[in-house]
Amino acid sequence: xxxxxxxxxxxxxxxxxxxxxxxxxxxxxxxxxxxxxxxxxxxxxxxxxxxxxxxxxxxxxxxxxxxxxxxxxxxxxxxxxxxxxxxxxxxxxxxxxxxxxxxxxxxxxxxxxxxxxxxxxxxxxxxxxxxxxxxxxxxxxxxxxxxxxxxxxxxxxxxxxxxxxxxxxxxxxxxxxxxxxxxxxxxxxxxxxxxxxxxxxxxxxxxxxxxxxxxxxxxxxxxxxxxxxxxxxxxxxxxxxxxxxxxxxxxxxxxxxxxxxxxxxxxxxxxxxxxxxxxxxxxxxxxxxxxxxxxxxxxxxxxxxxxxxxxxxxxxxxxxxxxxxxxxxxxxxxxxxxxxxxxxxxxxxxxxxxxxxxxxxxxxxxxxxxxxxxxxxxxxxxxxxxxxxxxxxxxxxxxxxxxxxxxxxxxxxxxxxxxxxxxxxxxxxxxxxxxxxxxxxxxxxxxxxxxxxxxxxxxxxxxxxxxxxxxxxxxxxxxxxxxxxxxxxxxxxxxxxxxxxxxxxxxxxxxxxxxxxxxxxxxxxxxxxxxxxxxxxxxxxxxxxxxxxxxxxxxxxxxxxxxxxxxxxxxxxxxxxxxxxxxxxxxxxxxxxxxxxxxxxxxxxxxxxxxxxxxxxxxxxxxxxx
Numbered sequence: 050x051x052x053x054x055x056x057x058x059x060x061x062x063x064x065x066x067x068x069x070x071x072x073x074x075x076x077x078x079x080x081x082x083x084x085x086x087x088x089x090x091x092x093x094x095x096x097x098x099x100x101x102x103x104x105x106x107x108x109x110x111x112x113x114x115x116x117x118x119x120x121x122x123x124x125x126x127x128x129x130x131x132x133x134x135x136x137x138x139x140x141x142x143x144x145x146x147x148x149x150x151x152x153x154x155x156x157x158x159x160x161x162x163x164x165x166x167x168x169x170x171x172x173x174x175x176x177x178x179x180x181x182x183x184x185x186x187x188x189x190x191x192x193x194x195x196x197x198x199x200x201x202x203x204x205x206x207x208x209x210x211x212x213x214x215x216x217x218x219x220x221x222x223x224x225x226x227x228x229x230x231x232x233x234x235x236x237x238x239x240x241x242x243x244x245x246x247x248x249x250x251x252x253x254x255x256x257x258x259x260x261x262x263x264x265x266x267x268x269x270x271x272x273x274x275x276x277x278x279x280x281x282x283x284x285x286x287x288x289x290x291x292x293x294x295x296x297x298x299x300x301x302x303x304x305x306x307x308x309x310x311x312x313x314x315x316x317x318x319x320x321x322x323x324x325x326x327x328x329x330x331x332x333x334x335x336x337x338x339x340x341x342x343x344x345x346x347x348x349x350x351x352x353x354x355x356x357x358x359x360x361x362x363x364x365x366x367x368x369x370x371x372x373x374x375x376x377x378x379x380x381x382x383x384x385x386x387x388x389x390x391x392x393x394x395x396x397x398x399x400x401x402x403x404x405x406x407x408x409x410x411x412x413x414x415x416x417x418x419x420x421x422x423x424x425x426x427x428x429x430x431x432x433x434x435x436x437x438x439x440x441x442x443x444x445x446x447x448x449x450x451x452x453x454x455x456x457x458x459x460x461x462x463x464x465x466x467x468x469x470x471x472x473x474x475x476x477x478x479x480x481x482x483x484x485x486x487x488x489x490x491x492x493x494x495x496x497x498x499x500x501x502x503x504x505x506x507x508x509x510x511x512x513x514x515x516x517x518x519x520x521x522x523x524x525x526x527x528x529x530x531x532x533x534x535x536x537x538x539x540x541x542x543x544x545x546x547x548x549x550x551x552x553x554x555x556x557x558x559x560x561x562x563x564x565x566x567x568x569x570x571x572x573x574x575x576x577x578x579x580x581x582x583x584x585x586x587x588x589x590x591x592x593x594x595x596x597x598x599x600x601x602x603x604x605x606x607x608x609x610x611x612x613x614x615x616x617x618x619x620x621x622x623x624x625x626x627x628x629x630x631x632x633x634x635x636x637x638x639x640x641x642x643x644x645x646x647x648x649x650x651x652x653x654x655x656x657x658x659x660x661x662x663x664x665x666x667x668x669x670x671x672x673x674x675x
Contacts, residue, residue, distance in 0.1 A: 053356035055081050055337060062092050073099040082328075083335035087113040090122050101127040107326040109333050110134035114214075118290060118300055125296070132292040133326035137306065139214030140284035142269040147216070156196040166194075173198045214286070221273055229260040283308040287316075291324045340373050343391035347375050363390045366553055383547075385554045396549070400558040401464050401626035401633075408464050408626075411633050415460045418641055422454035425648050432655050437662045442496050445519055449489040450648070455482045456640040460633045467545040472560035476543060477534035479636060480571040484530035485523065486643065487575065487609075491582040492519035494602055497589060530574055537567040548625075557625045576613055582606050601647050608642035 056079055058072045073096060076084065086093060093116065107130055112118075114137050120128050159165045166177060175194035257279075264274040275281060287304035304318035325333060337357035341347050345360040346369055363369050363377035368386045370378075380386055384393035401408045426447065433443055459482055462475040496519055541563035548557040562568045583606035589599035616635040623631055654661050 053337075053354040055079055055354060055356075060088060060092050060096050062095050066095075069095050070099060072096060073103065073105075076100065077103060077105055080337065081108070081335045082333050083109045083111060085111045085113075087115065089115050090117050090119060094122060094127075097123060097127040097130060101130055105130070107132065107328050109325065109329070109335075112136040114139055114285065118288070120298055128298070129292055131290050133324060133329070134290045135303075135323075136288045136290065136300070137285045138288055139218055140286050140305070141213050141217040142267065142271050144213070144217060144220050145268050147213075147220075152200045154200065156194075169194055169196070169198070172200070172203050221267070224265070224267070225260060225263050225273060226256065228263045228265050229256055232263070233259045287318065289323045341369075342372055343370055344389045345369060346377050347373060368393055382549045383556060396554060396556045398558060399552075399555045399625050400466055401629045402466065403464055405626070407630055411630060411637070412461060412464055414637055415457045415633070418637060418644065419454045419457040422450050422457065422644055425644070425652060426450040426454070428652055428655060429648075432662075435655065435662045437651060437654055442493055442519065445489050445493045445496070446648075448523075449486060449493070449643075452482055452486040452489065453640055453644050456486060456636060460636045463629050463633050467558055467560045469544060472543040472545050473538060475560070476562065476568060476571065477538055480575060481527070481530055481534050483636075483640075484575055484578065485527050486640075487578040487582055488523040488526035490602055490606065490643070490647075491526065491578060491585065492522040494582060494585045494589060494599060495519070495522060497599055526578055530571065533567065533571050533574065537564065537571070540564065541567075551624045555625070559625070559629070572613070572617075576610070579606055579609050579613070583610060601650055605643045605646035608646065609639045612639040612642065 056075050058075060060069065060072055076096075077100070101124070110131060112134065116136055118136055118138075123131075154165060154168075156162075156166055156169060170176060173192070173194065175192040175198070177194045261275050261279050264272075266272050273281065283306070285306040286302050287306065289301045289303045290298065291301055292298040301322060301324075303320075303322045304316065306316050308315055320332065323332075325331070337354065338359070341358070341360040345362055347358040348361045349355065350357045350359065363386070366386065367377035367379050368390050369376075370391050377390075380393035383396055385396045386392070387394050401411075403409060403412055429438055429443065429446055429450065432438055438446065456479070459475070459478050462471050462478065465471070543560045543562045545558065546561045548559055551557055583603065586599045586602035586606055612635055616631065619631045620628060
């Protein structure tokens with residue numbers, strides 16, 4: 050899994066106390082809970098005493114093979130700080146009859162061995178008669194050594210039986226040397242140094258030549274051999290220092306490191322056999338920063354090790370589907386991150402459809418208004434010979450009702466999945482049909498004005514009475530809009546596109562209007578005609594009711610202009626399907642204003658007050674006003 054070093058300090062018992070105190074302070078301020086120490090016990094002792102003096106909270110130490118675990122070397126307080134720690138020691142196994150051998154060591158067995166007598170004085174606190182092996186001053190109460198003292202009465206810790214790694218490897222070395230000599234003397238190997246007849250003068254480097262090919266198995270079934278570099282396989286015992294409440298301690302084997310095993314199987318541990326210190330209830334964790342979950346990336350902390358980092362959420366539009374990643378990835382354009390930002394989900398495709406509540410409502414209103422237009426057209430056609438219909442230029446009324454019906458129906462082109470054809474024709478169709486409608490209203494208003502002014506026989510406007518002027522107005526006004534729309538269609542027509550920029554979690558399927566300036570030219574020209582119609586109708590609003598509808602046209606054009614003036618900011622501030630809905634609403638509401646304000650009063654007279662729809666009534670009113 051790897052790791053990183055929070056701090057690295059050198060220690061030695063010969064260092065000044067101030068330097069060792071600085072090392073202890075580094076340990077105290079660090080947040081680590083596990084420290085690896087590659088040291089000897091004599092060098093480690095002063096650091097442990099300083100930590101004990103400052104009452105440092107117990108932590109887990111991991112010692113290398115150089116550390117000899119000897120409780121007698123440490124003070125009682127400092128020794129307790131090592132409770133639960135782990136130590137790597139040289140691999141040991143059973144040595145047949147080794148304990149019996151230890152307990153039968155004695156001066157009588159090895160009378161020539163000075164070290165045995167020295168050990169005897171140390172172990173039993175006695176003195177050999179006639180000699181002082183320890184160079185201590187003789188005292189009257191010194192116990193004389195007899196050589197018959199029982200070693201089994203000696204504290205077992207004196208033999209350090211809990212760690213026989215040195216003894217075991219000495220045992221293996223002697224056996225390897227013996228096997229090398231045995232193979233050489235048996236003639237298993239060629240006598241390249243010509244020393245078989247002079248074995249006493251054999252040199253160590255000559256033995257090494259024969260030693261490297263030794264391969265044997267001990268009584269405990271451990272295989273001993275040397276690799277191509279002359280090294281034995283690396284095997285360590287993993288020990289756990291366990292200190293109990295009664296101040297007794299034990300060094301328990303809890304695992305093994307064996308380099309002969311397959312990768313990742315070198316270490317075997319019996320976790321249940323490990324006794325951690327009082328600070329930890331389970332296997333301790335020593336990390337500077339916890340792992341970053343999916344949806345986050347690692348951000349290194351300045352001046353700190355690589356394992357010290359902050360977890361930063363992925364930016365908008367990015368994900369991280371792995372833990373502890375240093376970067377996030379962008380989702381494809383047609384996908385979006387989920388809420389946890391650990392996976393990409395397909396974006397929702399949005400457009401104004403007939404299945405939407407909004408789309409269905411607008412469709413219903415458009416169809417209802419078009420049917421209303423058709424109904425009014427039917428009424429006018431049915432009563433086309435009545436004075437009221439004739440007096441208001443029934444030809445223009447029929448054309449206006451037809452264009453209004455088409456206006457309502459053209460809004461349906463805006464609903465549904467945008468395709469190339471609908472995108473190309475919807476704006477030009479709407480602009481051209483509405484322009485014809487407004488041209489009809491302008492023509493009706495101008496016709497009313499001319500008709501009223503031409504009552505006087507001497508007025509020069511009498512020569513303009515007739516169908517030519519209305520037709521000319523409609524054709525001329527519509528032709529300009531037709532040129533704009535035709536140029537738009539053939540130069541840069543609207544086309545469908547997938548908009549992934551407006552909203553991060555959606556794909557808005559919409560029509561790109563191409564040259565936006567042409568859309569505003571079309572809309573501006575339509576507004577210009579509407580304002581002209583409004584001004585003319587406003588000036589003619591005082592004409593007699595029997596001959597004109599200028600008052601109703603004034604109100605209708607006021608509604609029309611108000612709707613489209615409010616449409617522009619609403620159109621610029623919305624997006625997606627709501628942008629289309631705003632335009633459809635403007636089409637329907639402005640068309641409805643023209644339909645109801647101009648034609649409902651006439652329908653009222655035709656259907657409810659037929660007695661007012663007579664020539665005498667109209668002439669009478671006119672005469673009275675004159």
